[in-house]
Structure formats: structure tokens, C-alpha cells
Amino acid sequence: MGGSGSVNVGVRLHQQTYTAGDTVRGTVYCQCSQETAASQISLTFQGKESTYLEWTESRGTGKDRRTVTRSAEDYHLFLQLVCPVFSPPGGRLLPGQYEFPFQITLPPYLPSSLTWHKRYGDKASFWISYKVKANVISSNGRESTSSKLDFQVVARPRPQILGHTPSHFVEPDTQDVNAGCCINQGFMVLGAKSDCVQVQPGDIFSASVAFQNQSTTNIDSVDLVIKQQVEVRAGGRRNEDKEKVGKAQKPGLELGSATARLEKKKSHNSRELVTSTALQDLYKQLQSGNCPRLDVPLAPHTLHSYAGSLISVYHKVHVVLKTPTCIDDVKVKFPLHVCSISGQAPPPPLPTAPPPSTSTTPQPNALPPGWNPSVQPVVLDIDAATPSTAPTAPPSPAPHAGTRLSFPTGSAPPFSAPMQSHQTAVLEGFQWSLEGICRALRTSVDARGTTNRFVSDPRGRSVVVSLTPVSFGRMVGSISIPMDRPESAYNFGYVLRHEGKGFTSDHIVSAIANEEDMKVELVNKLAPLASDLPANKDRVLKHLSTFQQFLVEDVMQGV
Structure with missing residues (x-):
């Protein structure tokens, strides 16, 4: 147990690893050798992002030139649950030995514990870590004695949105094919589709590819590459790392005549006609599945997609038509969300370790000789527990409505005052305003949960x-993970339509105006909410390309 003077305190957990949303069970131990002023014994559960950057700088000139190493570190608490366990009557803790068995439910949207180190170049590391801390608070409100213990969290599998997997069309893009940067060889049209843009590490990601070769260059192969980008921030600096975490390739010989070159380059007028026809043809191919399909095994060590205050992890799928050397390749890309998925076998665990600066007190495996405590079980039902990036009502001075206190039969509590528990979520700088929700959405570990x-x-x-x-569009644009935008936008739009000033096509236009990846998904999700769409479809459609209009045709007709 940790402590000094007359009071020692410790904490044990029944297990070391929990899934987000699980019930954590454990015991707080306290030994008091003499009567001590103490206002409270409490538990604190913390979830923290920690980052570390190291780089070199050159100073001086000529003979005085030298290289110095600089570093910066930072942290952000995205979870802070403070749970009072016991308040001694009169602010005096009497001599004795005490145990407080407890249980508390973790918030359901926590990220997995994780340790990551950049492999090349300037040093960059991050940690996502959790700890529980038992505290004895003195009569002046300061922490007098404490004991810390690390534990691991595994992210809860992400449910499929509205019972189906989110598919994604990549609009066919017409790109010039040049040799030596300036000699035009014609053009190619490339599009893609994935039936699901959620995948977990170690699984297979699949995508269909449709294209037309309107150039005098052969296509050597079609490549599907998954890239991971990690951004770590500390001390006003940032460090980026990019890595390929999956790749598949189909040689041109396996793709048939579609890869063959033209004998003669198309004229400018015929190009416009071919492009218009190609969009419809490629859409039909992608819709029917009558086109090449590539399967990419995702590396088991791939990180989950994540957007926090100091750490960001993004994934993109790159589809490439490879051409001979010195001739431009044709490329399109689209977002991918890497996570655990409901109903699938869990991925292998990633390495975890607390930040090097973290010091924790070991669990009290050996209790003092003659340990004979007074036991007071406590159930802390923290139903509203939330990460600090999510809006939460401030704590009430009264006990939480779900608190249940009990004592074992035949034992008497050493103090007559009842114990109280409530949860406190730290919302640093949070305001109940547009600025507040935009800030929360930018750093939320689960934007849909934060929205709800x-x-x-x-x-x-x-x-x-x-x-x-305008403010609706700004709010939707604040959501850093693209896959979360349609569902969160729908939740906001539903409230606007039924309780607010109404929801119109102008809200949809504002949401898609600066959107790159999820325009079609946003329109399909929001169109049924707009009260003026029968008369104002054109306001929305003019912000979509011809191909995107194909993809929203059904929902527009159904309005």
C-alpha cells in the first residue's frame, strides 16, 4: 500500500484488462494507525493521451555550427471519473483497517490501451493509458495519501451503422496520361467501390475497380494499397509517419482487353463524349460487381483509426492503374475506418505500456500481518460516465441516483455517516455552445456517441x-473521422426538424459544401429530413457531380 505517516491506502482490481463498457471490480484498502484528519477517501479513474517528440536543430555557422537535440512532451486527460467512496464523520478517520470492495461501469466509447513508437527519422511516441488511483483527501481538500495502479482497456467492437455495413463509391475520375511530364498519351477513367469501409486489423479488405483506358499506353497492373498516417503532437510541434499496411495487385494480363492501349489518341471532342458514356458504364459495372475485385490482407499491427487531442491515426485506400516507366500512373483514393467490428473474431492485441514518466504503486499482494478489516462494499453505478471530450452535466452534490450501498450481514460500518458516490467528468474549457460542441467533436474518441x-x-x-x-455545416465538418459524419449529422438534423427551426435543403448544402469523402452518404442520410426537397432538389444536386447524382437518385425520387 502507498502512503506516509499514519494512513496507508492501496487498490486492487479483479483483473488487468477490460473491454470499454465493462464493469470494473476491485477493492480499496486503507490502514490508519492513529486518528487522522481526513475529509474523504475516493477513487479516480483516468484515461490519458501522452506524447513525446525528439528532433535535432543546427545552431551557429562555420566552425561554431553545432547540432542540438530538442524534445517536447504533452498529455491530455480524455477521461477523469472521480468517485467518492467514504466521508468520515466529523472529518476524522479513526484507527483501524478498512476494505471498500467497489464496482464501476466504464464508459462504452473508450479507445484501446496502446503504445506506439516511430521506427524511422526523428523520434515520436505516443501512449493511450489508463489508471485507477485511491486517494485520501485531507481536511484542507488536498490529497495527502494515494496509490496508483495501471490497467488495460480494449475498445468495444463498433456496431454496424443501422444494421448494415457502410459501402462507399469512389467517383470515376478522368485523368490525363502523360509521358515525360508533357507528352500527352490520352486519358483513363478510374472508379472503385467497397461494400464495407470498416475493417479490423488482420482481416481482408475488398474493393471492386472499374476503368477505361482511352490512351496509347498499356496498363501493367491494378494496385490496391492501404496507407496509415499517424500524427503526434506535443509542445506546439507535430510529427507525421506514413506506412503501407496492406497491398494487393492484379497484373494487366489478368484484366483482359480493358487494359489494352488505343492505336490512336482520341480527339478533344470525342474525349468529352467518351467520358460521359464511361461514367454510366463504370457505374453499372461497379453496381453489378461485373468488374475486377481485389482482396487486401490488412497487417495485424495496423492501428485503429483515431482522432484525439494529441494523436491522430488515419487510413486511406489508394487505387492505382500502373503504367510503364516514365508515364503517369492514374490514381484515386478513399477513406477507410480500422476498428474492432461486432460479430467478428477480435484482432490480436497491440503492444501496451504506460508512459516512461508514469510511476505506479504495485498491487498490495502482501497485506500487513494480522489484517482484519471492517469491510464496506460499494457499488458505484456511473451510468452517465463519459469521456472528457463529451458534453456532460456537472456533478450534483447529492449522491448519484444509481448508487447502492450495502454492508455484509453481521458486520457494522465503523462510521455512522452514509457513503456517497457521484461521477465527475472533467470538461476542460467546455461550453454549452456551438464552439463547445465543435471542439468536442474534433477530439472525440467516438463522434456518434458524443452527438447522442x-x-x-x-x-x-x-x-x-x-x-x-451555416452553423450546421460547421458542426458536421468538425467531425474528424469521415465515417461518423452521416450518422452524427442525421442526429442533429432530426432534432432540428422536429424541435427546432426546421431542416431544409440549405442545411444539406452547407454540410456537403466542403466535404471531400462523404457527400453521397450525407445526402442519402439527410434528404428524408428536408421539408423543402420536393421543390428544391436542384439546390442539392448542383453541388454533386453527374456520377454522384446517380448515387442519390433513389433517395431523391423517394422524397
Whole structure:
């Protein structure tokens, strides 16, 4: 147990690893050798991002030139649950030995524990870590004694959106093919589709590819490459790392005549006609599946997609038509979300370790001789527990409504005052405003969960019902993970339509105006909410390409 003076405190957990949303069970131990002023014994659960950067700088000139090594580190608490366990009557802790068995439910949207180090170049590392801390608070409100213990969290598998996997079309793109940067060889049209843009590490990702070769150059192969980008921030600096985590290739010989070159380059006028026809042909091929399909095994060590305050992990799928040397390749790309998925075997665990600066007290495996405590079981039902990036009502001074306190039969509590528990979520700088929700969405570990919690609170709901089309678009654009935008936008739009100023085509236009990846998904999700779409379809359609209009045709006709 940790401590000094007359009071020692320790904490044990029944297990070392938990899934987000699990119930954590353990025991707080306290030994008091003499009567001590103490206002409270409490538990604190913390989730923390920690980052470290190291780089070199050159100073001086000539003979005085030298290289110095600089470093920066930073941290951000995305979870801070403070749970009072016991308040001694009169602020005096009497001599004795005490145990407080407890249980508390973790928030369901926590990221997995993780340790990552950059392999090449300037040093960069990050940690996502969790710890529980038992505290004895003195009469002046300061922490007098504490004991810390690390534990691991595994992210909860992500449910499929509305019962189906999110598919994604990549609009066919017409690109010039040049030799030696300036000699035009014609053009190619390339598009793709994936039935699911969610995948977990170690699984197979599949995509269909459709293309037309309108150039005098052969296509050597079609490549499907998955790239991971990690960004680590500390001390006002950032470091990026890019890595290929999956690749598949189909040689041109396996793709048939579609890869063959033209004998003569198309004229400018015929190109426009071919491009218009190609869009419809490629859409039909992708829709029917009558086109090449590539399967890419994702590396088991691939990180989960993540957007936090100091750490960002993004994934992109690159589709490439490879051409001979010195001739431009044709490329398109689209986002991929890497996560654990419900109903699938869990991926292998990634390496975890606490940050090097973290010091924790070992579990009290050996209790003092003659240990004979008074036992007081505590159940801390923290149903509303949330990460600090999600909006949460401030704590009430009264016990949490779900708190249940009990004592074993035949034992008496050493103190007459009842124990209280409540949860405190630290929302640093959070405001119930448009700025507040945009900030929360930018750093949320789960934007859909943050959205749901925001609209369920009366103060957050009052912000949503007053959104203008411009502020609605700004809010949707704040969501850093593209896959979360359609569902979160729908939740905001639903409240606007039924409780606010109404939801119109102007809100949809604002949401898609600066969108790169999810225009079609946003329109398909939001169109049924817009009250003026029968009369104002053109306002939305003019912001979509011809191909994108094909993809929203059904929902527009159904409005």
C-alpha cells in the first residue's frame, strides 16, 4: 500500500484488462494507525493521451555550427471519473483497517490501451493509458495519501451503422496520361467501390475497380494499397509517419482487353463524349460487381483509426492503374475506418505500456500481518460516465441516483455517516455552445456517441435547435473521422426538424459544401429530413457531380 505517516491506502482490481463498457471490480484498502484528519477517501479513474517528440536543430555557422537535440512532451486527460467512496464523520478517520470492495461501469466509447513508437527519422511516441488511483483527501481538500495502479482497456467492437455495413463509391475520375511530364498519351477513367469501409486489423479488405483506358499506353497492373498516417503532437510541434499496411495487385494480363492501349489518341471532342458514356458504364459495372475485385490482407499491427487531442491515426485506400516507366500512373483514393467490428473474431492485441514518466504503486499482494478489516462494499453505478471530450452535466452534490450501498450481514460500518458516490467528468474549457460542441467533436474518441450525449442533455439540445444552415455545416465538418459524419449529422438534423427551426435543403448544402469523402452518404442520410426537397432538389444536386447524382437518385425520387 502507498502512503506516509499514519494512513496507508492501496487498490486492487479483479483483473488487468477490460473491454470499454465493462464493469470494473476491485477493492480499496486503507490502514490508519492513529486518528487522522481526513475529509474523504475516493477513487479516480483516468484515461490519458501522452506524447513525446525528439528532433535535432543546427545552431551557429562555420566552425561554431553545432547540432542540438530538442524534445517536447504533452498529455491530455480524455477521461477523469472521480468517485467518492467514504466521508468520515466529523472529518476524522479513526484507527483501524478498512476494505471498500467497489464496482464501476466504464464508459462504452473508450479507445484501446496502446503504445506506439516511430521506427524511422526523428523520434515520436505516443501512449493511450489508463489508471485507477485511491486517494485520501485531507481536511484542507488536498490529497495527502494515494496509490496508483495501471490497467488495460480494449475498445468495444463498433456496431454496424443501422444494421448494415457502410459501402462507399469512389467517383470515376478522368485523368490525363502523360509521358515525360508533357507528352500527352490520352486519358483513363478510374472508379472503385467497397461494400464495407470498416475493417479490423488482420482481416481482408475488398474493393471492386472499374476503368477505361482511352490512351496509347498499356496498363501493367491494378494496385490496391492501404496507407496509415499517424500524427503526434506535443509542445506546439507535430510529427507525421506514413506506412503501407496492406497491398494487393492484379497484373494487366489478368484484366483482359480493358487494359489494352488505343492505336490512336482520341480527339478533344470525342474525349468529352467518351467520358460521359464511361461514367454510366463504370457505374453499372461497379453496381453489378461485373468488374475486377481485389482482396487486401490488412497487417495485424495496423492501428485503429483515431482522432484525439494529441494523436491522430488515419487510413486511406489508394487505387492505382500502373503504367510503364516514365508515364503517369492514374490514381484515386478513399477513406477507410480500422476498428474492432461486432460479430467478428477480435484482432490480436497491440503492444501496451504506460508512459516512461508514469510511476505506479504495485498491487498490495502482501497485506500487513494480522489484517482484519471492517469491510464496506460499494457499488458505484456511473451510468452517465463519459469521456472528457463529451458534453456532460456537472456533478450534483447529492449522491448519484444509481448508487447502492450495502454492508455484509453481521458486520457494522465503523462510521455512522452514509457513503456517497457521484461521477465527475472533467470538461476542460467546455461550453454549452456551438464552439463547445465543435471542439468536442474534433477530439472525440467516438463522434456518434458524443452527438447522442449532446442532444440528450437539455443544454446541448437548446444549442442544436437554434442551428442555422451555416452553423450546421460547421458542426458536421468538425467531425474528424469521415465515417461518423452521416450518422452524427442525421442526429442533429432530426432534432432540428422536429424541435427546432426546421431542416431544409440549405442545411444539406452547407454540410456537403466542403466535404471531400462523404457527400453521397450525407445526402442519402439527410434528404428524408428536408421539408423543402420536393421543390428544391436542384439546390442539392448542383453541388454533386453527374456520377454522384446517380448515387442519390433513389433517395431523391423517394422524397
